[in-house]
Amino acid sequence: xxxxxxxxxxxxxxxxxxxxxxxxxxxxxxxxxxxxxxxxxxxxxxxxxxxxxxxxxxxxxxxxxxxxxxxxxxxxxxxxxxxxxxxxxxxxxxxxxxxxxxxxxxxxxxxxxxxxxxxxxxxxxxxxxxxxxxxxxxxxxxxxxxxxxxxxxxxxxxxxxxxxxxxxxxxxxxxxxxxxxxxxxxxxxxxxxxxxxxxxxxxxxxxxxxxxxxxxxxxxxxxxxxxxxxxxxxxxxxxxxxxxxxxxxxxxxxxxxxxxxxxxxxxxxxxxxxxxxxxxxxxxxxxxxxxxxxxxxxxxxxxxxxxxxxxxxxxxxxxxxxxxxxxxxx
Amino acid sequence: xxxxxxxxxxxxxxxxxxxxxxxxxxxxxxxxxxxxxxxxxxxxxxxxxxxxxxxxxxxxxxxxxxxxxxxxxxxxxxxxxxxxxxxxxxxxxxxxxxxxxxxxxxxxxxxxxxxxxxxxxxxxxxxxxxxxxxxxxxxxxxxxxxxxxxxxxxxxxxxxxxxxxxxxxxxxxxxxxxxxxxxxxxxxxxxxxxxxxxxxxxxxxxxxxxxxxxxxxxxxxxxxxxxxxxxxxxxxxxxx
Numbered sequence: 001x002x003x004x005x006x007x008x009x010x011x012x013x014x015x016x017x018x019x020x021x022x023x024x025x026x027x028x029x030x031x032x033x034x035x036x037x038x039x040x041x042x043x044x045x046x047x048x049x050x051x052x053x054x055x056x057x058x059x060x061x062x063x064x065x066x067x068x069x070x071x072x073x074x075x076x077x078x079x080x081x082x083x084x085x086x087x088x089x090x091x092x093x094x095x096x097x098x099x100x101x102x103x104x105x106x107x108x109x110x111x112x113x114x115x116x117x118x119x120x121x122x123x124x125x126x127x128x129x130x131x132x133x134x135x136x137x138x139x140x141x142x143x144x145x146x147x148x149x150x151x152x153x154x155x156x157x158x159x160x161x162x163x164x165x166x167x168x169x170x171x172x173x174x175x176x177x178x179x180x181x182x183x184x185x186x187x188x189x190x191x192x193x194x195x196x197x198x199x200x201x202x203x204x205x206x207x208x209x210x211x212x213x214x215x216x217x218x219x220x221x222x223x224x225x226x227x228x229x230x231x232x233x234x235x236x237x238x239x240x241x242x243x244x245x246x247x248x249x250x251x252x253x254x255x256x257x258x259x260x261x262x263x264x265x266x267x268x269x270x271x272x273x274x275x276x277x278x279x280x281x282x283x284x285x286x287x288x289x290x291x292x293x294x295x296x297x298x299x300x301x302x303x304x305x306x307x308x309x310x311x312x313x314x315x316x317x318x319x320x321x322x323x324x325x326x327x328x329x330x
Numbered sequence: 331x332x333x334x335x336x337x338x339x340x341x342x343x344x345x346x347x348x349x350x351x352x353x354x355x356x357x358x359x360x361x362x363x364x365x366x367x368x369x370x371x372x373x374x375x376x377x378x379x380x381x382x383x384x385x386x387x388x389x390x391x392x393x394x395x396x397x398x399x400x401x402x403x404x405x406x407x408x409x410x411x412x413x414x415x416x417x418x419x420x421x422x423x424x425x426x427x428x429x430x431x432x433x434x435x436x437x438x439x440x441x442x443x444x445x446x447x448x449x450x451x452x453x454x455x456x457x458x459x460x461x462x463x464x465x466x467x468x469x470x471x472x473x474x475x476x477x478x479x480x481x482x483x484x485x486x487x488x489x490x491x492x493x494x495x496x497x498x499x500x501x502x503x504x505x506x507x508x509x510x511x512x513x514x515x516x517x518x519x520x521x522x523x524x525x526x527x528x529x530x531x532x533x534x535x536x537x538x539x540x541x542x543x544x545x546x547x548x549x550x551x552x553x554x555x556x557x558x559x560x561x562x563x564x565x566x567x568x569x570x
Contacts, residue, residue, distance in 0.1 A: 228427075230425055231425075234438075238413060238414060239411060239412070239413030239415070239417070240410065241407050241410045243407075322386065323381055323386060326421050326425075326495070
């Protein structure tokens with residue numbers, strides 16, 4: 001949606017009115033308008049839910065310019081011919097759905113399929129946008145629509161250079177009873193709403209993790225260093241200062257936490273690589289394996305664990321009496 | 331004098347109903363290359379004397395002077411530095427660190443794991459007949475071997491004084507004699523103060539003093555101050 005926006009009728013009974021079409025076509029920020037019908041097919045996402053990908057019914061020549069705009073190429077097979085019930089799908093969608101070239105798909109074949117009718121997969125696409133193409137000519141023939149009528153079923157609107165924001169501002173002002181607009185802004189608002197919800201949930205889980213880990217690892221550290229109190233008592237007696245002994249304990253705790261964090265990150269990367277290789281890439285949804293923002297946020301876990309581990313150990317070592325230890329009183 | 335304690339008094343539970351005198355007006359002096367044995371039953375204050383002389387504890391009254399420096403005037407950090415640089419400690423329990431090798435345990439005394447430090451530790455272990463166990467963990471050693479490693483740890487910083495608190499108490503007779511032989515050998519370079527309740531291990535000490543109820547029980551009961559010299563004198567049992 002960084003390259004175009006979609007304007008769709010609010011319902012089948014209420015196609016896009018001429019004044020809406022004319023307004024869009026005549027706007028200064030609009031480069032061109034392509035008639036289309038928006039359909040879709042669902043894919044299973046990483047966590048078992050589903051997401052809908054676009055299946056655009058467009059004319060052959062329009063399809064080429066859209067593919068060029070979106071950086072899409074034909075990876076395998078061919079593109080749908082005009083007037084046929086053929087479909088070219090992105091390879092990730094095909095992988096996710098288990099489709100291959102030659103397969104018959106659609107709601108006639110699989111009642112659970114969102115894409116209405118029956119299509120034959122003839123090509124696989126590659127590129128950054130997970131999208132599929134079918135023939136608009138076929139749709140027009142099935143519904144007895146003229147070329148002019150096709151604009152009523154939906155419009156893919158391409159902005160002039162550097163004019164996406166201006167175009168989207170105009171589209172956003174179209175009354176919602178006249179048309180449904182899908183733009184970068186509307187999609188991002190939806191995505192951000194979902195992400196905010198996920199982030200809030202993750203932050204709550206992370207907070208709980210920090211509390212549980214801080215208490216449990218803090219206690220474990222205390223027990224671990226308490227079991228070594230003979231060693232620290234001896235060091236005091238031999239002439240190590242309290243500062244030196246505490247520094248030693250702090251270095252060990254910090255070292256263990258940082259080493260644990262680093263190993264954890266490496267194992268997570270390895271796990272991610274394996275999951276991608278064997279689970280998610282076959283589903284067409286590879287995981288993002290590295291994100292500095294998440295890494296830094298996750299670092300708050302060892303940081304808090306360190307603090308909660310250091311404090312009780314520091315307190316214990318500050319109060320340690322070497323003579324009690326030498327005499328076996330403690 | 332290398333190390334001198336003057337009028338040392340150590341009172342536990344001070345200000346409480348029942349005050350306990352671990353040391354009562356004790357004077358003691360340790361000269362260079364001297365081995366002094368301090369004997370006495372449990373609770374006689376002999377360990378307290380060692381703690382006070384080594385700067386581990388401050389006396390309630392009296393002063394400890396080491397090479398002309400008053401330990402009482404030093405801060406805790408300065409006393410810690412003095413212990414680390416000038417003193418070595420051997421305790422009844424070896425206090426070897428379980429997860430370290432014998433060699434690493436010896437190196438704890440100087441906190442230096444460099445090649446030079448390791449060579450020094452290995453030479454010292456060799457001198458004590460312990461080089462062959464350098465890379466063994468404490469649990470793989472016998473009681474006598476562990477205590478000899480503890481002695482090596484006490485010697486690694488070339489101390490001027492070794493404080494040994496019941497160094498043979500947890501050893502059988504043969505091992506105890508071995509450990510004492512090592513300490514007697516050390517005496518040529520380092521002064522040694524041995525606290526023990528076992529008279530048999532002090533037969534080669536330069537001086538042996540007996541302690542009873544916080545005082546030094548000497549041949550002259552009315553004079554609790556004992557000036558120690560090369561002359562060997564064993565205090566007799568009896569009331570003060």
